[in-house]
Amino acid sequence: MTANEPSTRRAASGEGDAVVMRGVSKWYGDFRVLTDIDLNVRRGERVVICGPSGSGKSTLIRCINRLEEHQQGEIIVDGVELTRDLRSIDRVRREVGMVFQQFNLFPHLTVLENCVLAPMRVRGASRRAAEEQAQALLARVRIPEQAGKYPGQLSGGQQQRVAIARALCMNPRIMLFDEPTSALDPEMVKEVLDVMVELAGDGMTMLCVTHEMGFARRIADRVIFMDGGQIIEQAEPETFFTAPKHARTRAFLSQVLGDQ
Amino acid sequence: MTTTPSTPANQPPAHGALARPPQQAPGLIQGLRSLVATPLNALLTVLALAIAWFLLRPAIEFLFIDAVWSGHDRAACLAGEAGGETGACWPYIARRLGYFIYGQYPEAQRWRPNAAMALCALNIGWALWPRAPFRGAALFSFVLPFPVIAWILLYGPGFSGLVAVPSNLWGGVLVTLVISIVGIVVSLPLGVLLALGRRSQMPVVCAASTVFIEVMRGVPLLAVLFMANRMLPLFLPPGVLPDPLVRVMVGVSLFAAAGMAEVIRGGLQALPKGQYEAAAALGLGYWQMMFTVILPQALTLVIPGIVNTFISLFKDTTLVTVVGIFDLLTTIDVSSRDPAWATPVTASTGYAFAAIFYFICCYAMSRYSAAMERRLAAAGSRS
Numbered sequence: 001m002t003a004n005e006p007s008t009r010r011a012a013s014g015e016g017d018a019v020v021m022r023g024v025s026k027w028y029g030d031f032r033v034l035t036d037i038d039l040n041v042r043r044g045e046r047v048v049i050c051g052p053s054g055s056g057k058s059t060l061i062r063c064i065n066r067l068e069e070h071q072q073g074e075i076i077v078d079g080v081e082l083t084r085d086l087r088s089i090d091r092v093r094r095e096v097g098m099v100f101q102q103f104n105l106f107p108h109l110t111v112l113e114n115c116v117l118a119p120m121r122v123r124g125a126s127r128r129a130a131e132e133q134a135q136a137l138l139a140r141v142r143i144p145e146q147a148g149k150y151p152g153q154l155s156g157g158q159q160q161r162v163a164i165a166r167a168l169c170m171n172p173r174i175m176l177f178d179e180p181t182s183a184l185d186p187e188m189v190k191e192v193l194d195v196m197v198e199l200a201g202d203g204m205t206m207l208c209v210t211h212e213m214g215f216a217r218r219i220a221d222r223v224i225f226m227d228g229g230q231i232i233e234q235a236e237p238e239t240f241f242t243a244p245k246h247a248r249t250r251a252f253l254s255q256v257l258g259d260q
Numbered sequence: 261m262t263t264t265p266s267t268p269a270n271q272p273p274a275h276g277a278l279a280r281p282p283q284q285a286p287g288l289i290q291g292l293r294s295l296v297a298t299p300l301n302a303l304l305t306v307l308a309l310a311i312a313w314f315l316l317r318p319a320i321e322f323l324f325i326d327a328v329w330s331g332h333d334r335a336a337c338l339a340g341e342a343g344g345e346t347g348a349c350w351p352y353i354a355r356r357l358g359y360f361i362y363g364q365y366p367e368a369q370r371w372r373p374n375a376a377m378a379l380c381a382l383n384i385g386w387a388l389w390p391r392a393p394f395r396g397a398a399l400f401s402f403v404l405p406f407p408v409i410a411w412i413l414l415y416g417p418g419f420s421g422l423v424a425v426p427s428n429l430w431g432g433v434l435v436t437l438v439i440s441i442v443g444i445v446v447s448l449p450l451g452v453l454l455a456l457g458r459r460s461q462m463p464v465v466c467a468a469s470t471v472f473i474e475v476m477r478g479v480p481l482l483a484v485l486f487m488a489n490r491m492l493p494l495f496l497p498p499g500v501l502p503d504p505l506v507r508v509m510v511g512v513s514l515f516a517a518a519g520m521a522e523v524i525r526g527g528l529q530a531l532p533k534g535q536y537e538a539a540a541a542l543g544l545g546y547w548q549m550m551f552t553v554i555l556p557q558a559l560t561l562v563i564p565g566i567v568n569t570f571i572s573l574f575k576d577t578t579l580v581t582v583v584g585i586f587d588l589l590t591t592i593d594v595s596s597r598d599p600a601w602a603t604p605v606t607a608s609t610g611y612a613f614a615a616i617f618y619f620i621c622c623y624a625m626s627r628y629s630a631a632m633e634r635r636l637a638a639a640g641s642r643s
Contacts, residue, residue, distance in 0.1 A: 065540075065541055067537050067540060067541065090543060090545065093540065093541060093542070093543040094543040096541070097541070097542075098538075098541040100534060100537065100538060100541075102532075102534050104532075104534035104535060104537060104538035105538070106535065106538070106539075106553050106557075107557070108556050108557050108560065117542070117544075117552055117553075118542035118543055118544060121544060121548045121552060122542065122543040122544060122545075122548070163538075166542070167541075167542070170542060170543065
């Protein structure tokens with residue numbers, strides 16, 4: 001299958017990759033959401049996953065930190081295979097940060113407390129070290145002055161940037177973004193995307209489910225198009241946007257880009 | 261209002277012209293006017309006032325106007341001025357107050373329950389006062405050191421050097437408070453565990469929690485108390501039978517824990533799934549996630565339900581009388597049959613006193629929970 005060409009060419013060994021998925025399938029009851037997914041993501045690679053809703057793209061990245069369990073095939077994240085063994089899940093989740101569509105900040109904690117919770121509880125960091133790092137990261141997402149506020153007092157764009165800072169506080173090796181801008185008012189999309197662009201520039205391994213095609217074109221090393229639980233096509237953004245091979249990809253792109 | 265033609269007052273104000281929002285809450289005058297605004301309203305108002313008058317007047321007359329305020333024995337309360345019945349016989353309450361508070365606890369030793377109750381009040385105040393320092397320590401002390409100290413003080417086990425006072429001599433407010441406080445302290449954490457157990461992925465834990473909750477909820481508290489009293493000894497080897505008061509405390513606590521578990525489960529289910537997912541994605545383990553993210557939010561959501569369970573538990577302690585424990589209501593009941601105070605109004609006075617006591621305690625709990633809800637709502641305005 002020519003669609004797999006970029007990944008096979010770059011990482012024949014596979015084991016050193018950040019994420020390896022081989023023959024992954026998943027069902028919800030009788031409904032097959034993922035079908036024989038093969039995917040290798042190199043360290044430092046930035047992958048954008050797009051596709052119509054219900055195509056399985058969110059499920060795919062949620063399998064990477066085991067928010068969803070796959071039923072067939074194998075997933076190896078940062079050298080650790082995800083099995084039912086809780087220790088493997090804990091190890092993977094410590095190294096994988098995730099940003100959700102609905103932000104999912106903890107509303108009963110301040111911004112700073114949201115950020116230091118996991119480093120202190122999971123990594124055993126001291127409060128001082130955790131707070132210093134959190135402040136630095138809040139500055140990096142350009143909201144250092146909001147540290148003492150509660151999430152409910154912030155705008156959607158600010159909340160999503162806090163969510164990114166919170167995930168980064170664990171010093172993850174891989175970042176997953178699940179439609180991070182879909183729940184935002186249009187004028188706030190840019191401030192979140194800017195932060196993500198910066199992050200990409202720093203060499204973070206990123207898997208990003210998004211409809212922001214401009215963003216994909218700008219930062220992605222590879223764009224993956226999914227439909228019906230399968231990877232239909234994947235290519236470098238230049239090729240993907242200018243010369244899509246599959247009819248379904250072309251139909252999707254004309255719809256998405258036509259909107260803009 | 262809706263049909264009035266557009267007058268200047270109804271027109272949208274110019275930008276920034278209206279410094280304050282238009283008045284929304286009706287004033288006192290408007291409120292009163294609405295009571296008689298239509299003939300039906302006026303009729304309902306009159307009816308309500310009449311009902312209030314017929315219900316409240318006798319109560320006020322009994323409690324205050326016709327009440328006897330001083331005296332040494334039943335003679336004072338035997339007959340009113342016109343030869344009819346008097347109102348409440350307050351000297352009876354005053355004279356028997358010691359019995360109502362301590363039961364048959366020996367008079368020379370009553371400093372011990374006093375000390376225990378004072379410690380309890382201090383500890384509760386420390387734990388509940390929002391700005392108190394080390395509130396976590398206060399909670400801990402209330403769950404571990406305080407019960408041990410209170411037990412030593414009240415019971416006086418051999419090693420303490422105090423005179424032993426077996427629990428069959430305890431009574432009145434002391435017993436009511438001991439059972440309620442133990443019930444509250446045990447049922448909340450146990451309820452949390454049961455609620456988590458019922459939602460657990462582990463089949464055995466889930467089944468065990470569900471069976472326990474459903475059995476306890478499907479049985480009246482009276483039956484639980486009889487079980488604790490009569491049937492528990494059958495399951496235990498001879499010689500290890502716990503004190504009757506302890507048996508009752510176990511029964512009440514387990515019963516309240518089952519109700520508490522369902523209240524807390526409601527809170528757990530009300531939280532968005534994203535909260536669980538975000539905590540899991542950050543690598544928090546199950547207990548870390550529960551204690552730092554899920555439970556603080558879930559418990560806050562169901563404060564009214566939790567306090568409601570506390571209040572029912574507090575009132576249900578009156579049922580322990582059926583297994584021979586002398587709680588406040590039982591001591592009142594028993595002393596009202598004392599020949600020295602036999603008057604037509606003795607029993608009513610005693611029950612009125614009990615009603616006032618229970619109302620004050622329950623109302624205090626209710627007000628505290630309302631204040632806490634307001635404070636938490638102000639602290640973390642939800643997104």
